[in-house]
Amino acid sequence: MDVQSKLMQKLGITINSLAIEFLQLNEGDRIKTVAELAETYETARGTIQSAIKFLKDQNALTLESRGHLGTFIKEINYIRLLELTGIKSLVGVMPLPYSKRYEGLATGICKCLNDSGVNTNLAFMRGSNHRLKALEDGRYDFAVTSRLTADFYLEQNKDIQIIKTFGDFSYVNEHIMVVSKKFDGMFKKGTRVGIDTSSIDQFMLTKTYFEDLEVEYVNLNYSQFITALKENEIDAAIWNLDDLQDRQDDIKFMPLNREEKNIKDTEAVIIANKRNSIVPALFSRVLDIEDVKEYQRLVMEKKIMPQY
Incomplete structure (x- = not known):
């Protein structure tokens, strides 16, 4: 790689870095001095100045110098800055x-x-x-x-x-306990409870709710719970009420005491x-x-x- 190519590559990296830096600022904010930016990105002051000029020429931002107070952002175009980071979507x-x-x-x-x-x-x-x-x-x-x-x-x-x-x-609106039609309302030792280990919500809610009960956990995908209930493969499972309402199913369910457990679900x-x-x-x-x-x-x- 020749010297000119290396300089252009360095400038491109600096433009990208400054675009990311300015994405985090607002109109009216003071920007770092050229010396501070050069130190931050370990490059020459001339490279910083060229990168800032490029961003201005690309209508990504307008700067205003206020003498000894420093340089401030007058206008900023976040979408254009995003484009200049190389992110198209x-x-x-x-x-x-x-x-x-x-x-x-x-x-x-x-x-x-x-x-x-x-x-x-x-x-x-x-x-x-x-x-x-x-x-x-x-x-x-x-x-x-x-x-x-x-x-x-x-x-x-x-x-x-x-x-x-x-x-x-x-x-979600709330999570509920869906139960089989044969369920008598009592959770006891050996009650078969569906659990989905790939869903943190479902897994944590289930473990929290049954932490003091000796139930039998049955590992299933969340989407399999309703079928498993109907086919008597499990007795209960924690489920999303929104989904049950949208399905207009006749599955039996009971509420969970979320407040008592301080659950942010x-x-x-x-x-x-x-x-x-x-x-x-x-x-x-x-x-x-x-x-x-x-x-x-x-x-x-x-x-x-x-x-x-």
Whole structure:
């Protein structure tokens, strides 16, 4: 590689680094001095100056010098900055959209991001552990989980960060206990309980609810619970009430005492890799929580069709 190519490569890396840095700032913020930026990114001051000029020429930002006070951001174009990081689109992953609540959440996220100019696509995957693995592997830029699951991952020191929270009942209405028609209402030793180890919510709720009972756990996929109940393979399982209502099934169920256990299972959150500084910075600018929830409400009330 000749000297000119090396210089161009260094400039390109610096442009990318500064675009990421400025994504995290607001109009009116003071930027670091050229000397500070050169030290931060271990490059020459001339390279920093060239990179800043390029960003300005690309209409990514307008700067204003205020003498000894420093240089401040007058205008900033987050979408253009995103493009200059080399990211053309974002891909997120969330649970299978088997309920209107999930469909509404998917619609809100997609509509808000795409309408802001961020080309976004969603993939759907059953099991929060599978979504976490895909996020860790870099297959997705962000993932949707419950607050319960995200908090569990943080406690396990997983390399994630919570970047958006949507409040109670944004993920599910509530979880319930579905039971077989032969169930007599008493959980006793040997009661067969369905459990899905790939779903942190379902697994933790089940273990919490039955922590003082000697039940028999039956490992199944979440989607198999209802069939297993009908075919008398299990006696009970924790399930999502939204899904049961959307199915209009005649399955028997009973409520869970969530408050007593202090369980945060109804709130939806968006998580990203902890090393990813671009998505959190961008989402803080262009993804409005109330707008997402309004789209979710409209879908749940069947006033608009799901779009994702």
